[in-house]
Amino acid sequence: MKDISFLMSKSFLAAVLLLLSVASLFIGVKDLSPLDLFSLDQSQRQVMLISRLPRLISLIIAGVSMSVVGLIMQQLSRNKFVSPTTGGTDDSARLGILVAMLLFGNAPTMGKMLVAFVFALAGTFLFMKLLDRIKLRDAIFIPLVGLMFGNIISSVTTFFAYKYDLIQNISSWLQGNFSLVMSGRYELLYISIPLVVVAYIFADKFTISGMGEEFAVNLGLNYRQVVNIGLIIVALVSVVVIITVGTIPFLGLIIPNLVTLMRGDHLKKSLGHTALLGAVFILGCDILGRVVIYPYEIPIGLTVGVIGSGIFLYLLLRRKVYE
Amino acid sequence: MIEVRNVTKSYGGKAVVDNVSLDIHKGKVTSFIGPNGAGKSTLLSVISRLSAKDAGQVLIEGREVGAWDSGQLAQAISILKQSNQIGVRLTVKELVSFGRYPYSKGRLTAADREMIDQAIAYLELGELQDKYLDQLSGGQNQRAFIAMTVAQNTDYVLLDEPLNNLDMKHSVQIMKVLRRLADELGKTVVIVLHDINFASCYSDRIVALKQGRVIREGTAEEMIDTAVLREIYDMDIPVELIGGHRLGVYFADYTK
Numbered sequence: 001m002k003d004i005s006f007l008m009s010k011s012f013l014a015a016v017l018l019l020l021s022v023a024s025l026f027i028g029v030k031d032l033s034p035l036d037l038f039s040l041d042q043s044q045r046q047v048m049l050i051s052r053l054p055r056l057i058s059l060i061i062a063g064v065s066m067s068v069v070g071l072i073m074q075q076l077s078r079n080k081f082v083s084p085t086t087g088g089t090d091d092s093a094r095l096g097i098l099v100a101m102l103l104f105g106n107a108p109t110m111g112k113m114l115v116a117f118v119f120a121l122a123g124t125f126l127f128m129k130l131l132d133r134i135k136l137r138d139a140i141f142i143p144l145v146g147l148m149f150g151n152i153i154s155s156v157t158t159f160f161a162y163k164y165d166l167i168q169n170i171s172s173w174l175q176g177n178f179s180l181v182m183s184g185r186y187e188l189l190y191i192s193i194p195l196v197v198v199a200y201i202f203a204d205k206f207t208i209s210g211m212g213e214e215f216a217v218n219l220g221l222n223y224r225q226v227v228n229i230g231l232i233i234v235a236l237v238s239v240v241v242i243i244t245v246g247t248i249p250f251l252g253l254i255i256p257n258l259v260t261l262m263r264g265d266h267l268k269k270s271l272g273h274t275a276l277l278g279a280v281f282i283l284g285c286d287i288l289g290r291v292v293i294y295p296y297e298i299p300i301g302l303t304v305g306v307i308g309s310g311i312f313l314y315l316l317l318r319r320k321v322y323e
Numbered sequence: 324m325i326e327v328r329n330v331t332k333s334y335g336g337k338a339v340v341d342n343v344s345l346d347i348h349k350g351k352v353t354s355f356i357g358p359n360g361a362g363k364s365t366l367l368s369v370i371s372r373l374s375a376k377d378a379g380q381v382l383i384e385g386r387e388v389g390a391w392d393s394g395q396l397a398q399a400i401s402i403l404k405q406s407n408q409i410g411v412r413l414t415v416k417e418l419v420s421f422g423r424y425p426y427s428k429g430r431l432t433a434a435d436r437e438m439i440d441q442a443i444a445y446l447e448l449g450e451l452q453d454k455y456l457d458q459l460s461g462g463q464n465q466r467a468f469i470a471m472t473v474a475q476n477t478d479y480v481l482l483d484e485p486l487n488n489l490d491m492k493h494s495v496q497i498m499k500v501l502r503r504l505a506d507e508l509g510k511t512v513v514i515v516l517h518d519i520n521f522a523s524c525y526s527d528r529i530v531a532l533k534q535g536r537v538i539r540e541g542t543a544e545e546m547i548d549t550a551v552l553r554e555i556y557d558m559d560i561p562v563e564l565i566g567g568h569r570l571g572v573y574f575a576d577y578t579k
Contacts (some may be wrong), residue, residue, distance in 0.1 A: 203429075208421060214368075215404075217372065217393065218397065218423055219475075220393045220394035220396060220420060222393065234485045260412060266414075
């Protein structure tokens, strides 16, 4: 454990993030090298400002915010396997987007977001209510319930999508994809930044709430209010990411687990690392997806899913070693 | 002083706590005893605002518990439930630090840190303070949670079956600590206990509940008595005097 703990230090993660960010800016079909930076011609400048930079920014924001909300959700549900993917949030958000499209046609993105947010929030609340009712609090059982719950919602979405011939739109939100990110189409993601800041301010309260309602009330905390604020952050961030880049499965599951395994469950101690590692991981996956079958691209949903689940399995099996 | 006045709490139409009235005196160790389902834990939850009551009043320092600001109340009364024992990866010191939350709201001052160190020392957890809770034994875990309530520094300390799952050595250790909280720090300690003999050896007052009602209360001398115990537990328990303590010998049927 000692020998690899430097991998989890903030300065190491920040250095890797910087390195990957630079790499991300200069990988792509259009030739662009760091040396060109000071003598960009018209088309190079356009590629940089319209495509490469927005892509980098959206990757970092999505990586940071999805990891952070995953951590919050695990803390509030007191279960390491709960995340927007396994708690019905993503599925509810997609249903919301579909409903928005059916009701308002080509509603502006902001309107779509609000409807999807209401659905995502309602779905997440419903899942948390289900959790309260479940007597068997087995670690594996709960995310299974979440996945089933999500699939039920998903089936409703698919049904109406078929009926109204929107199935292609639906699948575009299923697979996260950053290749379509361009200036003018990703700015909604900025909403996540203040939400992550709020999460940091509430870090202690989330940690205390994660110890259970009675523990929190004993310390004079308004438990319900803290949980509600947490779930609002989770739902809003998930919706914003799905609308702009699509679903990035299991990111909110893998990253917080990696971090808390080494740094414990105190959010103050793990939030910063979670944010950094989330950005590093998603950038790495995106770059990999861009170079593996160059000049074509593998969608990020796929690379994150494959690499992430591999890492997660490995960590699960090694878990005893850390204790 | 905590005054419980005609408190009733029902679940599904059945009164779990039934018109209970009771005074808990300052600076004393009070134990709640009684058979399973007598309403001991529920009463403790109602007193500490974890559960809402259906009727009656709970006055803490003369003020109805519902009228207290929850944050203020967290500086006056603390409660430890059995359910606290969950596998979280917090270090002992992090847990104990939460005891200062009602005062610091997360920003620990130098005075807070001193209190935390004192609480850790008081429960002799110095060497374990950087260990994660899920690495500790049951007894160490329980001590860590009690250290947190010591750091919380409330006049009233309520504990729901603190000896649950502990072996004899650790049970004695915990009871001694609770006794010291009252004797040395002037705390008012209220404990839900199953073992009448721990209640006998360590408490100033014993309150017996049965089917949601207080059926008897008094000192160990008054309560640990074959006739009284028969009334509480429907068992014939001979009482022996050993080293000045009255001990009920309930392990087999000695009446034949």
